[in-house]
Amino acid sequence: MDTRELLKTIRQLEIATRKAVRSQLAGGYHSVFKGRGMVVSDLRPYQLGDDWRAVNWNVTARTGELYVKEFIEERELIVMLLVDISASQNFATRGLSKRELAAKLAALIAFSAIRNRDKVGLCLYSDEVELYLPPKKGRPHGLHLIREVLGHQAKNTGSRLDKALQFVARVVHGHTVAFVVSDFLDPPKHQQALERALRVAAIRHDLVAIEVSDPFERELPKVGLLQVRDVENGRMLTLDSDDANLRRAYAQQQEQRLQQNRERLARLGIDHLFVSTDADPVVPLVKFFARRQSRAGKGAA
Numbered sequence: 001m002d003t004r005e006l007l008k009t010i011r012q013l014e015i016a017t018r019k020a021v022r023s024q025l026a027g028g029y030h031s032v033f034k035g036r037g038m039v040v041s042d043l044r045p046y047q048l049g050d051d052w053r054a055v056n057w058n059v060t061a062r063t064g065e066l067y068v069k070e071f072i073e074e075r076e077l078i079v080m081l082l083v084d085i086s087a088s089q090n091f092a093t094r095g096l097s098k099r100e101l102a103a104k105l106a107a108l109i110a111f112s113a114i115r116n117r118d119k120v121g122l123c124l125y126s127d128e129v130e131l132y133l134p135p136k137k138g139r140p141h142g143l144h145l146i147r148e149v150l151g152h153q154a155k156n157t158g159s160r161l162d163k164a165l166q167f168v169a170r171v172v173h174g175h176t177v178a179f180v181v182s183d184f185l186d187p188p189k190h191q192q193a194l195e196r197a198l199r200v201a202a203i204r205h206d207l208v209a210i211e212v213s214d215p216f217e218r219e220l221p222k223v224g225l226l227q228v229r230d231v232e233n234g235r236m237l238t239l240d241s242d243d244a245n246l247r248r249a250y251a252q253q254q255e256q257r258l259q260q261n262r263e264r265l266a267r268l269g270i271d272h273l274f275v276s277t278d279a280d281p282v283v284p285l286v287k288f289f290a291r292r293q294s295r296a297g298k299g300a301a
Contacts, residue, residue, distance in 0.1 A: 006151045013146060017107040020282045021115055028289030029112040033077055033177050033206070035041050043067045044148050073276065077177055078135045079119040080168055080205075083149050086126045086159035093216040095278040101212050102181045103149040105281050109179055110142045122148060127158030129167045159186050162197035169204060176205045183212055184261050198268050207270045208288075213259065215278055220247045224257035 021029075022135060043056055054068040077237045083106055089099040097155050103264070106122070113120045114137060117276035122145045131152055133145060161182060168178065178201065186194050200284030220226070226239045258274075273288050275281050 006147065009150060010143060010147055013104060013107050014111075014143060014148075017104065017111050020108060021111045024282055024286050025108060025112045025116045025289070028286060028293065029109075029264045030116050032289050033079075033116075033118075034290040043069060050083050058100075073163065074114070077113070077121045078172065079109065079117075079118050079172065080123065080135065080165050080172055080176050080178045081145070081149075082103040082123045082125065082161070082168060082178060082180045082182075084126075084159055084161070084180075085124050085130065085149075085152060086185075087154070087157035088159065088183055088185050089212075090216050092218070092277065097278060098212045099184055100213060100277060101110065101277050101281060105179075105212070106149045107142070107146050107212055107277065108281065108285060110145055113251065114139060114142050120145060123164050123168055124148060124152055124154075125164035125165070125167075126154045126156040127159065127160040128156055129164055130155060131287060132167070132171065135172070155223055159183075160190060160194075161186055162190060162193045165197040165201045169201065177208070178205045179208045179210060181212060182212045183217075184209070195264060195268075198264075200272060202268050202270050207275070209265050210273045210275060211258075212275050213258075215276060215282055218258070220250050221245065 043059060046055065046068050048069050055071050056067045059067040075156065083098065083102050084100075089102060090097055092098070092100075095101075110120045117137060119137050120142065121133035122131070122133040123129060123267050124131040131148055133141075133148065159182070161180065161184070165180075168176075199208070220239070220241045223241050226241050228237050228239060240252075262272060271288070271292065273284050
């Protein structure tokens, strides 16, 4: 993608996502991700029915009249986006590539946060951390973030989410809302390291896993002989997609992989969204915010 095409794509993405944020996402985001507490905004004379715990006794003693404290929510949050840019993210058979879907999800989350005056940071990773943008506020920073998700040229092909989580733990201090956007196809030999990193991150942060997937990855189309290559290790394989047993075994294997990831995230207490490249990503985000809000309401009841 050349510079002109990249800028055009970013502008189109900004228009679409800002509209979705205003109409569907901003309220849900604000309700789900609370600020760090309540801060005193003003003092006013006591009125019948006010909570006595809000009385400012120092001012009351000085003036001889009852004064109470007014509070507002301390809104500012730190939101981190950890986006997988390994080679498998470039895969596309219909609709968007997983990389383009990740950019759209990042834009939706970033503009929701920016609209609520929160800071947003970015960590792009392959099998190493490739780019880090510290959390900041404002539209220009949001556009910079999206440009990097779409346009950054990955140096490596593999995927190591555990390294990205460890990096963020070192450079971002305090409680963070962290969104991981990935296909979660880290190599089997690194799965134990990944689970340990997820467990630690889930304790330190409000961690949300957004799993992106292409339909082809879940079900082989019936199109005859297929030559496929693992884009992360280069291995080639020929498949006969007309073979019903092969298609069935492939679908079962992929469903098992997806189910194992769902179960692991649930066991670690990590919220999980599944988003396909052939679907509108706004819908699962809206449902996620509603689900989180409902769960919070039940917890407070």
